[in-house]
Amino acid sequence: MIELLSQHPFIAALGSLALLGLAFGSLLGFAAVKFKTEGDPIADQVEALLPQTQCGQCGYPGCRPYAEAIAQGDAINKCPPGGETTINALADLLDVEALPLDAEEESVPSVAYIREDECIGCTKCIQACPVDAIVGAAKHMHTVVASECTGCDLCVEPCPVDCIDMIPLPTTVQNWSWELPPSAEEAITEDLIATDRGNSGEDSKDRDQAA
Amino acid sequence: MRKIWDIHGGVHPPENKTQSLQRGIENAGIPPVLVHPLSQHIGAPAAPIVEVGQSVLKGQMIAEAKGFVSVPVHAASSGTVSAIEHREIPHPSGLLAPCIVIDTDGKDEWIELDPVDDYTALEKADLLHRIRDCGIAGMGGAGFPSAVKLSTRDDAVIDTLIINGTECEPYITADDMLMRERADQIIAGIKILQHLIQPTEQTLIGVEDNKPEGIAALRQAAEDSNIEIVVFPTKYPSGGEKQLIQILTGREVPSGGLPADVGIVCQNIGTTVAIHRAVQFGEPLISRITTVTGEACSAPGNFEVLLGTPVDYLLKLGGFNQQQCLRLVMGGPMMGFTLKDTSVPVVKTTNCLLAPTTEELPPPPPAQACIRCGLCAEACPVSLLPQQMYWFARGKEYEKLEDHNLFDCIECGACSYACPSNIPLVQYYRASKAEIRKQQQEKVKSEHAKARFEARQLRIEREEAEKEARRKARQEAAKKKAAAGKDPIKAAQEKAAAPAVDPAQAAIEKAMAKRSGEAPQESSEETLARLQKAVETAEKRLESASAKLKEAEAADAPNLGALQTAHERMTEKLAKAKEELQQHQQVSSGASDTNDPAAAAIARAQAARASKEDKSPLEKAQEQVASLEKRLTKSEQKLAEAKESGSDTAEVLEQSTAKLREKLDAARAELAQISESEAPVAAAASTNDPAQLAIEKAMAAREAAAKLSPEDKARKALESLEARVEKTRAKLAEAEESGADTVEVLRDTLAKLEDKLAEARKDAGVEG
Numbered sequence: 001m002i003e004l005l006s007q008h009p010f011i012a013a014l015g016s017l018a019l020l021g022l023a024f025g026s027l028l029g030f031a032a033v034k035f036k037t038e039g040d041p042i043a044d045q046v047e048a049l050l051p052q053t054q055c056g057q058c059g060y061p062g063c064r065p066y067a068e069a070i071a072q073g074d075a076i077n078k079c080p081p082g083g084e085t086t087i088n089a090l091a092d093l094l095d096v097e098a099l100p101l102d103a104e105e106e107s108v109p110s111v112a113y114i115r116e117d118e119c120i121g122c123t124k125c126i127q128a129c130p131v132d133a134i135v136g137a138a139k140h141m142h143t144v145v146a147s148e149c150t151g152c153d154l155c156v157e158p159c160p161v162d163c164i165d166m167i168p169l170p171t172t173v174q175n176w177s178w179e180l181p182p183s184a185e186e187a188i189t190e191d192l193i194a195t196d197r198g199n200s201g202e203d204s205k206d207r208d209q210a211a
Numbered sequence: 212m213r214k215i216w217d218i219h220g221g222v223h224p225p226e227n228k229t230q231s232l233q234r235g236i237e238n239a240g241i242p243p244v245l246v247h248p249l250s251q252h253i254g255a256p257a258a259p260i261v262e263v264g265q266s267v268l269k270g271q272m273i274a275e276a277k278g279f280v281s282v283p284v285h286a287a288s289s290g291t292v293s294a295i296e297h298r299e300i301p302h303p304s305g306l307l308a309p310c311i312v313i314d315t316d317g318k319d320e321w322i323e324l325d326p327v328d329d330y331t332a333l334e335k336a337d338l339l340h341r342i343r344d345c346g347i348a349g350m351g352g353a354g355f356p357s358a359v360k361l362s363t364r365d366d367a368v369i370d371t372l373i374i375n376g377t378e379c380e381p382y383i384t385a386d387d388m389l390m391r392e393r394a395d396q397i398i399a400g401i402k403i404l405q406h407l408i409q410p411t412e413q414t415l416i417g418v419e420d421n422k423p424e425g426i427a428a429l430r431q432a433a434e435d436s437n438i439e440i441v442v443f444p445t446k447y448p449s450g451g452e453k454q455l456i457q458i459l460t461g462r463e464v465p466s467g468g469l470p471a472d473v474g475i476v477c478q479n480i481g482t483t484v485a486i487h488r489a490v491q492f493g494e495p496l497i498s499r500i501t502t503v504t505g506e507a508c509s510a511p512g513n514f515e516v517l518l519g520t521p522v523d524y525l526l527k528l529g530g531f532n533q534q535q536c537l538r539l540v541m542g543g544p545m546m547g548f549t550l551k552d553t554s555v556p557v558v559k560t561t562n563c564l565l566a567p568t569t570e571e572l573p574p575p576p577p578a579q580a581c582i583r584c585g586l587c588a589e590a591c592p593v594s595l596l597p598q599q600m601y602w603f604a605r606g607k608e609y610e611k612l613e614d615h616n617l618f619d620c621i622e623c624g625a626c627s628y629a630c631p632s633n634i635p636l637v638q639y640y641r642a643s644k645a646e647i648r649k650q651q652q653e654k655v656k657s658e659h660a661k662a663r664f665e666a667r668q669l670r671i672e673r674e675e676a677e678k679e680a681r682r683k684a685r686q687e688a689a690k691k692k693a694a695a696g697k698d699p700i701k702a703a704q705e706k707a708a709a710p711a712v713d714p715a716q717a718a719i720e721k722a723m724a725k726r727s728g729e730a731p732q733e734s735s736e737e738t739l740a741r742l743q744k745a746v747e748t749a750e751k752r753l754e755s756a757s758a759k760l761k762e763a764e765a766a767d768a769p770n771l772g773a774l775q776t777a778h779e780r781m782t783e784k785l786a787k788a789k790e791e792l793q794q795h796q797q798v799s800s801g802a803s804d805t806n807d808p809a810a811a812a813i814a815r816a817q818a819a820r821a822s823k824e825d826k827s828p829l830e831k832a833q834e835q836v837a838s839l840e841k842r843l844t845k846s847e848q849k850l851a852e853a854k855e856s857g858s859d860t861a862e863v864l865e866q867s868t869a870k871l872r873e874k875l876d877a878a879r880a881e882l883a884q885i886s887e888s889e890a891p892v893a894a895a896a897s898t899n900d901p902a903q904l905a906i907e908k909a910m911a912a913r914e915a916a917a918k919l920s921p922e923d924k925a926r927k928a929l930e931s932l933e934a935r936v937e938k939t940r941a942k943l944a945e946a947e948e949s950g951a952d953t954v955e956v957l958r959d960t961l962a963k964l965e966d967k968l969a970e971a972r973k974d975a976g977v978e979g
Binding site for chain 1: 250300302303304306308578604605607635638639641642643645646648649650653656657658659660661663664666667
């Protein structure tokens with residue numbers, strides 16, 4: 001046997017390679033079974049970044065399904081409540097390019113409000129609410145628990161008497177915050193130095209064409 | 212001379228303090244209208260406790276504290292509440308916030324006060340309560356409720372009490388004037404704080420060296436006390452709490468920590484006076500000293516002003532010229548903010564109104580690009596990297612900002628002041644801080660929403676499962692009903708087969724009920740009825756089985772063994788059913804809490820024991836008979852085998868079999884005896900219920916038929932049916948004669964049997 005192998009180094013090489021392959025293959029196979037990850041860790045991470053409004057504006061029934069779809073390779077720019085912040089965070093996480101939002105505009109944070117004297121007590125909005133933020137009983141007036149409302153507006157559609165309004169959250173002294181000042185560079189890109197004045201626009205056009 | 216430490220960075224802007232130091236503190240008087248915002252402090256806004264139209268006295272509480280970090284609001288003068296509405300308040304946003312508006316009557320009539328003669332006799336909690344009730348919040352600028360700041364944990368040892376008289380911002384002289392004119396009140400206030408805090412080592416007043424007159428006054432007032440006045444070189448921002456602590460003690464307050472973590476409590480000098488007045492005279496915080504200054508004011512100075520006084524009223528006293536002033540600043544030039552409206556009131560934190568001319572404080576020139584000179588890093592008193600943070604803030608890289616300790620920034624503005632490119636650096640940090648806080652809040656909110664969403668999903672799933680279970684149960688019940696309407700033999704067989712399926716299903720149902728915790732539960736009465744029924748049926752079956760057994764024995768039928776085992780099974784079942792019934796009765800009568808698993812288990816065990824003891828002699832006899840029969844059949848089998856194989860044990864076996872037969876006979880005799888004497892079961896058994904017998908016979912016949920060929924089966928079935936019809940007819944006749952109540956049932960049965968007979972005949976005919 002050894003003689004045969006020493007006389008045919010080619011066969012010996014093939015054999016040893018095959019053996020090695022088998023050994024490592026079985027090792028990997030064992031590891032795959034032994035250390036199998038439960039669930040989808042990427043979907044979990046994605047879900048943690050989504051705003052959990054459960055509004056379905058992305059086309060999926062809730063944030064979890066969209067997170068799973070993103071983990072499977074769906075576009076990351078379908079979440080209007082999350083807006084640019086969420087897209088950037090997702091782009092960071094998945095190491096993909098941040099796309100502009102695939103909707104007309106970011107949805108402003110708002111809460112649903114039921115005009116209570118118009119409510120007929122049909123309970124349709126209660127069934128639609130994904131976070132149980134509407135209280136009421138059949139043939140009794142319903143109302144929204146504002147602190148629990150995510151502003152998903154899923155309750156607006158089913159209301160047969162259109163008595164639900166989405167009211168944008170007002171800015172109060174408590175939630176007001178300073179805005180970022182306009183960037184210095186943005187304000188002065190047009191005239192960086194004196195010699196650029198007057199023809200900077202043309203220059204930039206030329207550069208664009210050249211590019 | 213004690214050692215003075217230095218802080219990193221700092222800047223030296225022009226002080227501009229002399230303008231407002233020309234005159235002493237003047238009383239601003241009573242304005243026609245007072246506007247009291249409900250939120251003049253850090254924490255939850257106060258809640259109004261007065262109504263529109265109500266007349267209030269000076270010092271009367273008009274809004275109470277809501278929550279721990281909150282302080283009440285008091286009327287600064289007597290008058291009538293004219294409105295409780297949203298008004299412009301001194302806030303950088305220029306937003307409206309709820310305010311209580313008082314039309315003053317000019318009488319300035321005090322409410323009855325509650326002064327304390329000897330505060331040392333008061334408990335710490337009482338003193339703190341008094342300070343809180345007097346609405347005292349930090350008057351240096353932040354407005355943190357003083358009582359909260361002073362309520363240090365009992366286990367935290369405070370060695371140093373520091374009074375902040377630094378007043379490092381340019382233009383502001385309110386604290387300086389306070390020191391000059393009311394040094395004795397400051398010292399009295401500090402003594403109260405000393406009593407409250409019990410500093411173990413020292414009490415220091417930190418004052419910058421640009422206030423020599425104030426320092427002299429303080430030194431004089433503090434002569435006979437253990438209070439030390441520490442003077443250090445002027446530098447902005449030495450007045451920051453953490454900076455002052457570092458200057459005076461060399462200790463650094465850890466990032467994200469409080470001064471109490473390093474054994475220090477720090478209070479503003481103005482707050483000290485307010486505490487003194489609150490404790491010694493019972494006066495709530497209704498006035499403060501505010502500097503009115505700037506070149507647009509012809510008569511700059513310090514005013515003792517009622518809180519709630521509109522800013523324009525106060526400015527008039529300072530000789531304010533609207534034309535000269537480009538923007539009105541509340542606070543100092545470094546950390547103050549521009550007022551959008553002059554109707555806003557003076558609040559607890561208003562230390563200065565700055566009305567500069569355009570030349571004096573020109574609008575900031577447009578920001579240039581950052582040239583990375585590093586001057587901001589040199590100026591930063593907290594040793595941060597402002598330039599780095601600026602880039603991160605612009606790139607919205609909030610994680611990196613936090614890594615660079617953005618939240619340690621005290622927003623002093625030294626970096627912006629030092630920046631040669633005029634970049635409003637501190638604005639970037641303020642905006643980023645707000646954004647990060649917002650994101651944190653959103654994160655919390657989204658977690659909450661997720662939890663609620665998941666809870667809802669779970670609930671919906673559970674409801675579906677329950678619905679499904681109920682639907683299945685209904686289906687099953689319907690099936691059973693339908694089956695009962697068909698062949699009685701089949702129904703009986705199905706019934707017999709049912710218990711085999713039941714336990715598994717019952718277990719599933721039980722588990723589901725446990726999971727949902729609210730599945731419909733059988734009421735006690737229902738259970739009782741069910742168990743009683745089970746016992747009844749078991750008894751009936753047992754009867755029929757014994758009857759059959761007897762018959763078979765009499766006829767020496769070949770299926771004797773099978774019948775015996777069946778009999779045995781029936782006996783067991785009856786025992787079990789009885790046990791269950793007993794147990795349930797015990798549980799429902801004895802234990803009040805049937806849900807308690809332990810109690811139920813005990814009850815079960817007791818019931819089991821009781822049932823064993825209570826086993827009637829009849830049952831015992833039956834059991835004996837059953838076991839004997841079993842043994843007999845076995846020995847008979849063995850005998851047959853032995854005979855076949857011609858073994859020599861045949862004789863012995865024959866003997867033992869004979870013995871067994873004897874025993875069995877004896878046992879049977881006993882059983883018969885007992886059965887006769889035993890009330891319900893025996894009576895039923897001896898009467899040999901004819902209907903039952905019929906069913907049994909039919910079953911036996913079917914069993915026999917199972918072994919036959921289909922043709923034979925059909926024939927047999929036909930025969931048996933004919934026989935049954937005959938019998939039933941006879942019985943019916945009998946019943947009709949005797950007028951028994953079974954007539955109806957028998958008639959039904961007869962009709963059914965005749966139908967079946969006709970069918971069977973048809974079948975046989977087709978086959979034949």
